Amino acid sequence: MSESSCLRCGTPVKTDANSYGTLCVHCHENPPSFNLCRSAMLYLETADILFKAFKYRKNWRLSGYLSEILLEHYQEHFEKFQHDLILYVPSHPLKNFRRGYNQSYLLACELSKKTGIPMEIELVKKVRKTESQATLNREERQKNLVGVFAVDGMRGSRLTGKRILIVDDVVTTGATVEEICGLMKAFKPALIHVLTAARTPLAYQ
């Protein structure tokens, strides 16, 4: 048995005679709304310390370091797609107020500056607050997210025919990006890619 990555969502998968070729079990059973998702690092012990400092201890300056890692990964896996727009995973305004910032927004801003790809602000909004997803499984997370996000109807047409890159800090089950990409698909973008700084390995989800 060897380890490789799911071609669609990028999660590490063990490959053997019974696996689904190059897709993880989730992408095989329910193909996601995004075309490709890749992460710069696995969410292991060191990443845990880094992201807790970034998200919960107001170390917003870490966005500079993390965006350098994102840029490297972008150049390796995504640059050839020549994206038209960068978006980020929004958080609720109340949470932004309490934390002082949205970490995905900061990363997207930095990547936009470094690549020259324009960023759309508040095109996708978080319109309803969610309880913490930490204790929920994949299905519960998906249900918990219904009606939580909305695409700004006045500006949704900006997605049409465009190559979109969504930036997030950490992807866990992928439920949040799936919900957002599902909403965006109604506006018929040419493709949707997701780039995150870290990913939780499948075994930990």
Ligand SMILES: [Zn+2]
């Ligand atoms: Zn997958």
